[in-house]
Amino acid sequence: MTGQRTLFLLLALFAFGGSSVADSKPAPTSDSKPAPPPKDAPHISNEGRVTLIRSLSAEQVFVRKPFPMGRKGLTIKDGTVSPNDAELQMMTAAYGPAAKPGDRARITLVKFKSKSIVFEINGGPERKKKWYEHIEVDGPMGSASPGTPTENTNPRGSFVELLFDNYVPEMTPTQVKDMLSPVLDFHSQSAVEAYLDTIPPKAKEAIKNHQVLVGMNREMVVYSKGRPPQKTREKDGDSEYEEWIYGVPPEDVEFVRFVGDEVVRVEVMKVDGKKMVRTEKEVVLQPTATVAKKQEEEPQPRPAGAPSLRRPGEEAEGQPDTVPGRLPGPPVPRDPRDVPSADPPGAPGGQPAPPHVPPN
DSSP states (O other): OHHHHHHHHHHHHHHHHHHHHHHTSOOOOTTSOOOOOOTTOOBOOHHHHHHHHHHHTTOEEEESSOEESSSOOEEEETTEEESOHHHHHHHHHHHOEEEOTTOEEEEEEEEEOSSEEEEEETTOSSOOOOGGGGOOEEETTEEEOSOOOOSSOSOOOEEEEEEOSSSOBOOOHHHHHHHTTTTEESSOSSHHHHHHTTSOHHHHHHHHTTOOOTTOBHHHHHHHHOSOSEEEEEEETTEEEEEEEEOOTTSOEEEEEEETTEEEEEEEEOTTSOEEEEOSOOOOOOOOOOOOOOOOOOOOOOOTTOOOSSOTTOOOTTSOSOOTTOOOOOOOOOOTTTSOOSSOTTSTTSOOOOOOOOOO
């Protein structure tokens, strides 16, 4: 009996010990990235397509790159995003933003192609027809559609396309989310966290500490200090600037000066009367592309036969009397009473001579 009891205790100890050892293994952390699908992965199956559509459709994400409006979206191949940041800034400035870094967006469509998967956000770049817009009713007066497209006539969405070499391989939703991570964030808890991942580390640390650095833009200042209670606009010589004021006495008062979209001066008035002024650039951001204004061109010659409000034969000041390719108009007779004559008084065709007054 004693031997059997000892054997039973040893077996029980081994069983519980094995389970405890197995349980003591570290669980995989959320930071570990899933492995991408291998090169020899099979073609995606119908079940795989359905799984990806169900898992990613209507998914809420945070945007990490600017998405311009229009038919040209973003593409990802082997982890490389195209267009690059400078081109995206130019396209966003020219066509308007469909989503900015830090904005919340929704995946509204997952579409499969032969070598890619397209993920539309916020409705996509093209308007989708309603089901009733595809219906036509035939009658004695001809065919007619019961509904007309009145809403969503100007789509403001965009898309990102995930490209592959030869075909779309079999993969899990987690692997797809990891491939889309350069432009879409599926794990951020707030818009602030998603935005902080898109800016330089120095600016990110300053925003967390609610500080303003020279070189920040307006969006960064709002994330750091909130919207300003007071704003002033003034002019320094030929340049205009805007100043945001944070705090009221007897607290510290901070003056943040913007020229355009960039902070150029930070002035802090301490409670004890000390003044701190910073004008040296403390953080360097990527230049924001703007639509270049068309430079003033030199005046072009007036085309022949262009419409004008002048009477025939009348020329504008500074314009030549004749225009190449156009015959001069007939002279317009003028009233001699309107223009003083150049002839001396009393001469033929001149003004009448004054009456003669005999001397006394």
